[in-house]
Amino acid sequence: AQKVTQAQTEISVVEKEDVTLDCVYETRDTTYYLFWYKQPPSGELVFLIRRNSFDEQNEISGRYSWNFQKSTSSFNFTITASQVVDSAVYFCALSEALGGSYIPTFGRGTSLIVHP
């Protein structure tokens, strides 16, 4: 069984602060995939990043960065210099083979509120 834990239910910051969203996962598979999605108030789910279990390199995309550490089973997401538009619910997801199809299990999400 797989499990994704996003322990932070809600985070509130002031604009321009840096913020890290935690994601801890559990899996027995050696091959798996991790994702982050953003759900703004409008409701749609927006893909942010995909990482496979064999690639532990950290990734930076503009103000977003991701830290993948297999040793601690974590895939944390940092937003640098947060902006009001970053306010959303962020989901971490883990996918492993389920009958031949990699179906992601989503964490419960972290609601990020960025105040002006």
Added chain:
Amino acid sequence: DSGVTQTPKHLITATGQRVTLRCSPRSGDLSVYWYQQSLDQGLQFLIQYYNGEERAKGNILERFSAQQFPDLHSELNLSSLELGDSALYFCASSMSRSSGGAGETQYFGPGTRLLVL
């Protein structure tokens, strides 16, 4: 815009009724996935179709069914609706050119918000 479309955006109906949600995947994507998002259960996988055939099943109730048509659009049918079925229903698609679609990114549609009164 992910390229995945869903209709309708909102649906209000009564208990005991039946509704159909429709999804068109991104151009070229062969797999369609259905999810239910509710406050108490979070985002739950319901079912996947690949090129017209059921590929994987999750926590889908027997009252719910889905299909994927030759043009690859999909429909999710919800019957004998209960208050607890009120939720946001998402469709997602992925390319799935390989047999397992291993770890492919799923692109989500805007969702259909269902309210059962």
